[in-house]
Amino acid sequence: MNRIVGLETEYGCLVSNDDRQGGPDAFPIRVKNHIFNVARLGAIDLHYRDYEEPPRNGGFLLNGGRLYLDMGHIEYSTPECLSLRDVVSFDHAGDHLLQGALEAMGLADRVSFVKNNIDHHTGATFGCHENYLMKRNAQFTPQVLSALLSFLATRQIFSGAGRVGQANPLAFEFDHHRHDQPVHFQISQRADHIVNDIYQWVQFNRAIINARDEPLADYRRYRRLHLLIGDSNMSQYATALKVGTTSLVLDLLEEGILPKRVGLMDPVQATRDISRDPHYRWIVRLENGQTRTALEIQHSFLGLAKHYLAGISPENDWVIREWEAILDGLERDPMSQTDKIDWVAKKWMLQMFLEQEHLGWDDPWLQSLDLEYHNLDPRRGLYFALAEQGRLQYVVTPERVAFCMQNPPGNTRAAARGIAVRHLRDQDRYVINWDGITVENKDPLVMNDPFHTYQSEVAQLLFSDRDDQKPVVPQ
Numbered sequence: 001m002n003r004i005v006g007l008e009t010e011y012g013c014l015v016s017n018d019d020r021q022g023g024p025d026a027f028p029i030r031v032k033n034h035i036f037n038v039a040r041l042g043a044i045d046l047h048y049r050d051y052e053e054p055p056r057n058g059g060f061l062l063n064g065g066r067l068y069l070d071m072g073h074i075e076y077s078t079p080e081c082l083s084l085r086d087v088v089s090f091d092h093a094g095d096h097l098l099q100g101a102l103e104a105m106g107l108a109d110r111v112s113f114v115k116n117n118i119d120h121h122t123g124a125t126f127g128c129h130e131n132y133l134m135k136r137n138a139q140f141t142p143q144v145l146s147a148l149l150s151f152l153a154t155r156q157i158f159s160g161a162g163r164v165g166q167a168n169p170l171a172f173e174f175d176h177h178r179h180d181q182p183v184h185f186q187i188s189q190r191a192d193h194i195v196n197d198i199y200q201w202v203q204f205n206r207a208i209i210n211a212r213d214e215p216l217a218d219y220r221r222y223r224r225l226h227l228l229i230g231d232s233n234m235s236q237y238a239t240a241l242k243v244g245t246t247s248l249v250l251d252l253l254e255e256g257i258l259p260k261r262v263g264l265m266d267p268v269q270a271t272r273d274i275s276r277d278p279h280y281r282w283i284v285r286l287e288n289g290q291t292r293t294a295l296e297i298q299h300s301f302l303g304l305a306k307h308y309l310a311g312i313s314p315e316n317d318w319v320i321r322e323w324e325a326i327l328d329g330l331e332r333d334p335m336s337q338t339d340k341i342d343w344v345a346k347k348w349m350l351q352m353f354l355e356q357e358h359l360g361w362d363d364p365w366l367q368s369l370d371l372e373y374h375n376l377d378p379r380r381g382l383y384f385a386l387a388e389q390g391r392l393q394y395v396v397t398p399e400r401v402a403f404c405m406q407n408p409p410g411n412t413r414a415a416a417r418g419i420a421v422r423h424l425r426d427q428d429r430y431v432i433n434w435d436g437i438t439v440e441n442k443d444p445l446v447m448n449d450p451f452h453t454y455q456s457e458v459a460q461l462l463f464s465d466r467d468d469q470k471p472v473v474p475q
Contacts, residue, residue, distance in 0.1 A: 001082060001083060003133050003247055003251075004081070004082060005081050005087050006080055007090075007131070008131070009115060009232055010127050011073060011076070011126070012116055012371075013025075013073065013114070016109075031098060031102065032067060034101050035061075059432070060417055062418055063090060063093060067097070076097070076098070078094065079414030080409065082409065082451075084318075084319070085400070089396045092236065092404075093405045095113075099378075112380065113376045116161065116373075127206075128190075130230050132224070132225040133215075135223075135254055136222055143258055149198075149209070150262040150264050152209075153294075154274065154297045156187055157274065157295070158242075158330065159241065160187035161233055161238075161342040161374075162345075162346040165185075166183040166276070184361035189232075190229055191271045194207065194271055194272075197209065208267060209229075212226060216450075217435060218449065233342050235392065235393075236396060237340045240395045241326065244315070252309070259303070261300070265286060265287050340393050346373050349385075410453065411453065416455055416457065417447075420461075435448055443461075
């Protein structure tokens with residue numbers, strides 16, 4: 001990739017019925033406190049970040065990422081990453097941090113974190129937000145936005161995590177006439193909860209693209225594209241392909257290279273229609289009234305990527321090769337992609353269970369199995385059961401993920417943040433942010449360029465008056 005990327009994951013929490021020490025809201029707090037106060041894996045915030053984030057609500061981690069509480073659930077943000085390998089590694093490092101905390105606290109038998117996006121009982125949703133740094137001078141013309149929305153609405157055919165049943169967001173239900181057509185299984189968890197194409201606020205009016213202009217960098221040079229539509233992926237391959245294809249599409253759009261005949265009449269409705277189609281034809285209506293399939297639209301973007309972006313880097317070539325392979329595989333037989341795509345793997349497992357137990361898709365048991373696919377505990381998570389059978393394709397090694405739990409990327413400004421966290425976590429006079437670090441009685445270090453590591457600058461900030469210590473530089 002030639003851009004900074006980061007993922008934010010909101011985790012659900014499951015507590016066994018026999019627990020008497022608190023409900024789901026209590027355990028994220030306890031885990032957060034353990035990570036910062038006992039395991040000492042980060043530097044807790046000592047100041048208000050905004051009215052919903054009081055002191056000690058969260059903080060930055062040794063790996064340059066961030067962990068905090070958001071409306072009762074725990075949220076993990078990766079550090080700034082410049083490669084797909086790092087995006088996947090640091091994303092899964094967050095999973096391991098949470099599961100490791102439960103095990104260290106002796107809670108793993110009673111409490112689980114789930115990396116999914118829905119609550120079957122309350123209808124609530126929690127997100128996996130994607131962040132892509134873009135050039136400020138890139139123009140979001142109506143044509144560019146139309147193309148981007150089309151790509152994102154159709155991307156779910158390989159990036160969706162799958163879910164049992166359906167949800168209809170309160171106050172935003174716009175297809176009452178379909179209530180007599182129950183949806184047994186759909187390919188995306190977030191599709192039912194996306195009610196707008198572009199909007200500024202996140203809660204209650206979730207959009208495909210969040211329009212908040214908060215670059216967390218030099219606003220004259222950069223903007224941050226904040227996406228809400230994506231599912232939380234257990235599959236490393238799906239995460240890599242989701243981020244990799246999106247990055248390539250942004251490369252094209254920044255240069256004004258647009259495919260023809262891809263603009264959707266209604267991107268939100270198309271998102272829902274694709275997700276709910278039980279026959280996987282994935283037909284959508286275009287702005288001009290004609291129809292195309294999601295596969296055809298994805299092939300339009302792929303063709304441009306092959307023409308303009310192939311041969312630039314090995315990573316580009318991997319994405320283009322796998323993008324084409326996954327589209328071809330989905331066209332031949334979607335259920336042949338169990339080793340790569342979450343929704344396919346999940347449906348295959350559920351279908352096998354239904355046949356063995358002679359159940360129907362409306363059996364409540366399936367909702368429990370749906371959640372267990374996303375359980376971070378390798379002893380119980382159904383995703384890990386597939387791994388034990390050798391049915392999954394991996395992108396990074398367990399050793400790489402373990403390293404990324406406590407070490408930041410060495411090629412972005414997260415490197416400096418990791419150094420600062422390591423040396424400030426036991427002090428009580430600091431402010432750490434994405435774009436800057438402040439230590440009492442010293443000039444703040446402003447980090448407006450996410451591509452710069454700021455390692456010498458943070459060393460000057462932390463050690464300019466100390467000759468006895470040197471910074472620990474990540475490798």
